Amino acid sequence: MNTLHTTAILVFANSAKEELANKSIPNSEELFDKLTQNTLLKAKKTGLPTFHFTDKDQVGSNFGERFTNAIATVFEKGFDNIITIGNDTPHLKTQHLKKTAKQLALGKTIIGPSVDGGFYLLGLQKNNFDVSKFEKLPWQRYSLYSHISTWLQSESSELIKLPVLQDVDNEKDLRSLLLFSKTLSTSILLLIIGLLRVKLGLFHKKYNFINLLSNRCFYNKGSPEISFVYYPPYPIIG
Structure with missing residues (x-):
């Protein structure tokens, strides 16, 4: 299967100004600018179509709604699979994205756990994406990884877990x-x-x-x- 025609990467990352307002790291605007640039470069190196949703593009009253709507928008463009990532995991590599694309092509679902109990990467198939259930997950809470893993295992044939990586919140x-x-x-x-x-x-x-x-x-x-x-x-x- 040619994943170039079926899989897209969604970089769900706010502008550096918005990150500065939400993260507990004073004077970090330049850091998040650089993190976003590096993340987009890694994504584009895969050769996969890449879409960047900043706070200016996101629609919804809370994080769950905004994230869900962004994923749905990319699926509506005709893709069967999505790899969604943020900009706050410096150790994310292009090889993680390529591995995820290959596993998606085999019909599997992929998650990259974060140290804080969330995730830094999610590889989803369109037929496993339930908007109402996705929105109701405990977004931005420590229990997110546990809840989403349980849900994904019930929705997909096999859940592949990537290495645990550190994201940046404080x-x-x-x-x-x-x-x-x-x-x-x-x-x-x-x-x-x-x-x-x-x-x-x-x-x-x-x-x-x-x-x-x-x-x-x-x-x-x-x-x-x-x-x-x-x-x-x-x-x-x-």
């Missing part, structure tokens, strides 16, 4: 991301460090330039090592 989440700083893009890492106002003078750890940018397409040989500040799990906040 400063505590930013600190957690620093535990895996080597797998973050350099631009995102530096923005997180700036937002946390981590004090220098801890200690340094050298990262090989190519390894740090392992997802980039640099082919120059013998790139020099560069020194980055390494921060412990709980940075000192000034």
Whole structure:
């Protein structure tokens, strides 16, 4: 089955200004701008049609209604499957999206759990999408993953679970991301460090330039090592 003609990616992500109003991270507009740019780039690398619904495009009086309406709108464009993601999971990779598309083509449903009890990715088939039931799920609550997993298992032949990833809602989440700083893009890492106002003078750890940018397409040989500040799990906040 050619998933290019049957599957679309929905990036359900507010504008950076709106994210700043809703997230518990002061001065984070630049970070969410960059997260959205990176997410859209990863989606487009799959070759799948990609639709970005910001707060200006969303319709509904609450999150559940807005999210449900966005999914329904993409399905109405003629697609059989949807992969929906947000912009707040820096460790989401293009390979997660490609794997999801392949599993959807096999008739399976896919979910990517978040650390906070929600999800960062959902791969849905049109024939498993019930608008009324979807709207009534406990959106933006810690029990969401449990409820939606139970519902999806009852609706689909098989539910595939992706690795658990950290999303970004507050400063505590930013600190957690620093535990895996080597797998973050350099631009995102530096923005997180700036937002946390981590004090220098801890200690340094050298990262090989190519390894740090392992997802980039640099082919120059013998790139020099560069020194980055390494921060412990709980940075000192000034």
